[in-house]
Amino acid sequence: MSETRQECRFCAGGCGEQAKYAELDTVIESYKDREGCLIMVLHAAQEIFGYLPIELQTYIADKLMIPLSEVYGVVSFYSFFSMKECGKHTLRVCLGTACYVRGGMRLIEHIKEKLNVEVGGTTADKTFTFEVARCIGACGLAPAIMIDDEVYKHVTPKYLDEILAGY
Amino acid sequence: MADIALKINGRQVTVPEGYTILEAAETVGIEIPRLCYLKDVHKFGSCRVCNVEVKGAKALQPACMVAAANGMEVFTNSPRARRARKVMVELLLSDHNCDCLHCERSLRCELQELARQVGVTEARFEGEQNFGGIDVSESITRDMTKCVLCRRCVSACGNIQEVGILSASNRGFTTEISPAAGLPIGSTNCTFCGQCTVVCPVGALKETSHRERVWKALANPDKYVVVQPAPAVRSSIGECFGMEPGEAFTGKLAAALRRLGFDKVFDTNWAADLTIMEEGTEFLTRVREHLTGGKSVLPMMTSCSPGWIKYIENHYPDELDHLSTCKSPHMMFGAVIKSYYAKKISKKPEDMFVVSIMPCTAKKTEIARHEMKNDGYPNVDAVLTVRELADMIRDAGIDFTALPDEQFDDPLGLSTGAADIFGITGGVMGAALRTVYEIITGRELPFPNLHVSPIVGLDRIKEAFIKLDNVRPEWAAAEGLEIRVAVTSGLAGAKQLMEQIKAGTSAYHFIEVMGCPGGCITGGGQPRSKDVTETRKLRMKALYKEDEGKKLRKSHENPDIIAFYKEWGEINGHASHEYLHTHYVPRGIYNELTDETFTVRR
Numbered sequence: 001m002s003e004t005r006q007e008c009r010f011c012a013g014g015c016g017e018q019a020k021y022a023e024l025d026t027v028i029e030s031y032k033d034r035e036g037c038l039i040m041v042l043h044a045a046q047e048i049f050g051y052l053p054i055e056l057q058t059y060i061a062d063k064l065m066i067p068l069s070e071v072y073g074v075v076s077f078y079s080f081f082s083m084k085e086c087g088k089h090t091l092r093v094c095l096g097t098a099c100y101v102r103g104g105m106r107l108i109e110h111i112k113e114k115l116n117v118e119v120g121g122t123t124a125d126k127t128f129t130f131e132v133a134r135c136i137g138a139c140g141l142a143p144a145i146m147i148d149d150e151v152y153k154h155v156t157p158k159y160l161d162e163i164l165a166g167y
Numbered sequence: 168m169a170d171i172a173l174k175i176n177g178r179q180v181t182v183p184e185g186y187t188i189l190e191a192a193e194t195v196g197i198e199i200p201r202l203c204y205l206k207d208v209h210k211f212g213s214c215r216v217c218n219v220e221v222k223g224a225k226a227l228q229p230a231c232m233v234a235a236a237n238g239m240e241v242f243t244n245s246p247r248a249r250r251a252r253k254v255m256v257e258l259l260l261s262d263h264n265c266d267c268l269h270c271e272r273s274l275r276c277e278l279q280e281l282a283r284q285v286g287v288t289e290a291r292f293e294g295e296q297n298f299g300g301i302d303v304s305e306s307i308t309r310d311m312t313k314c315v316l317c318r319r320c321v322s323a324c325g326n327i328q329e330v331g332i333l334s335a336s337n338r339g340f341t342t343e344i345s346p347a348a349g350l351p352i353g354s355t356n357c358t359f360c361g362q363c364t365v366v367c368p369v370g371a372l373k374e375t376s377h378r379e380r381v382w383k384a385l386a387n388p389d390k391y392v393v394v395q396p397a398p399a400v401r402s403s404i405g406e407c408f409g410m411e412p413g414e415a416f417t418g419k420l421a422a423a424l425r426r427l428g429f430d431k432v433f434d435t436n437w438a439a440d441l442t443i444m445e446e447g448t449e450f451l452t453r454v455r456e457h458l459t460g461g462k463s464v465l466p467m468m469t470s471c472s473p474g475w476i477k478y479i480e481n482h483y484p485d486e487l488d489h490l491s492t493c494k495s496p497h498m499m500f501g502a503v504i505k506s507y508y509a510k511k512i513s514k515k516p517e518d519m520f521v522v523s524i525m526p527c528t529a530k531k532t533e534i535a536r537h538e539m540k541n542d543g544y545p546n547v548d549a550v551l552t553v554r555e556l557a558d559m560i561r562d563a564g565i566d567f568t569a570l571p572d573e574q575f576d577d578p579l580g581l582s583t584g585a586a587d588i589f590g591i592t593g594g595v596m597g598a599a600l601r602t603v604y605e606i607i608t609g610r611e612l613p614f615p616n617l618h619v620s621p622i623v624g625l626d627r628i629k630e631a632f633i634k635l636d637n638v639r640p641e642w643a644a645a646e647g648l649e650i651r652v653a654v655t656s657g658l659a660g661a662k663q664l665m666e667q668i669k670a671g672t673s674a675y676h677f678i679e680v681m682g683c684p685g686g687c688i689t690g691g692g693q694p695r696s697k698d699v700t701e702t703r704k705l706r707m708k709a710l711y712k713e714d715e716g717k718k719l720r721k722s723h724e725n726p727d728i729i730a731f732y733k734e735w736g737e738i739n740g741h742a743s744h745e746y747l748h749t750h751y752v753p754r755g756i757y758n759e760l761t762d763e764t765f766t767v768r769r
Contacts, residue, residue, distance in 0.1 A: 054348050068757075077338045
């Protein structure tokens, strides 16, 4: 059950999954016999694949010869691990008090409509994962948004369009 | 080891090094209130109910985790310790489904008892509650509205059985103990051994009840209801009625079953003797083939324990040829009742209702398996655990302790001592060897009192080597052969022996596996105990005493078995193969090789 995957489990092929599994195998091989290696392996797997779907957790459980429930327990415990596919960029609209009163909700509605995505979801082209932040500590810049580590201030729907066009 | 001297509640206590505060307190009769700690099963410090005050320590200390130390001064009942543990219990209750009147653990619930003990009289903390759902499989019901997150089940499943179905998922307030990805347990590689149901302190993990099924059949005048208790049931049933473990109550058990209204009270022991005839013969056939250069698969492995069967089907689906094809004794029994016996009493199979009283939860799944049918009818219709039977006896108003000793009914009630030991690790092998050795050599098994001493006891893996010499002429090929047998109980041991088989290094001819540590005496359907190690020893003693008390000690000497085969046909013959033998299902660890699941839709 532990041989390297020959083909992708998620698509018909041509997505480079094979190379990803090979990379993960190298990581697993190097950590395998270390006590408490699961977190390190999961961390690497998320780096490589972007997220940790249950199929990937199963693969890791088999390789490390530990129960799937243990892998799932750790993945579901740490908020850093994601079981859903994330976009290339994380788009966060601040809904802290200041941003909220200065039009944060308007930005939310605008993004929902423009990118056709719900809060917590990822756009169809996998460019953005859309999240809401609870105060990013930039109240003087309200309403603010963040894309990955970049903060944008005094955002209006029109300005937002310009920002998004840059990604 | 050096002794440790400390003071507990002002009393001088001396204990060996390594004792925890909780264990040290017990030596002087102080039982510190606790919830999650369970001797030899779970020591984790997750509930913090056993917090005590230790002089000089800033915070309260969990007595189950902290080692007793020289000069330590412990206060288990100081105002601070008492207040803390009461708050701890109140907080546990604030997120617990406290509908005790409708809970089968009521009056036998450790949380309820604890709440009484620490003096909880009101629900002080009311707030949000995180109740999980209810998940029903053929064997095990998970009522997550009652889970207290003690994690005893996680220890039993992961550390003791090394299967690891149950684990904590999510975090903080949303933590839940569940199979991976919240899957229903019936769709996982759970073996349904039920060890989790034995250790659960509350009503969160329990057997899926068949009591109503049985009451309904008993009340149906068109059904001929036959009951059979497994060997290990007699070793533990008394405990449900306040008796100390260590004594078999076979006579009272038969009497109680008769008073419940069963039409016939037979004994699975009879079928245990039958199993030895079938399984012993199968083994001899495999050995003979092996000796004459045939391709028989060895080691042969016993197939009486349905938890073990599910385990090998999930984890070693390529090795199923090692299993004996024999059904487990109670399934053989059901098959015989609905064919041979029904005909004898001029009944049709559909008129018969067979109830098995089992120390086991996996048996409930076993009777639901597709292949456990003959002539279109399931071999067995209901399985009651020992706990369920005790509830029914109480429900019927029967005073168990006052019952007279009665006998099982004829002709499927008589058994030899070999059958009694089926309930203990090493017993099936011991019973098989009593018969097999005698068939090959014509002499009695050369062990004092017929006990194969190397495979008696509670070690995880035991082995015995038995030399065959001066064999009967028809067994000339076996002259000088040393039969190598191994015995294990608990799935961690099974894993060890299976890895040897997988690697091609197994040195044995015959292996006995029982899914639960110690065997059926401490199976998943047995009464719960605060000290499982001690209880296991005592129940073992009780069954060996039953064995030794019988005039007939070898299955092939059972006159009812001999008479049965005269009508039934050959051992391992055509009828046997159709009714008494079975096949197995490769499942794979994620059940990827089969469509069959054991989830019950409600």
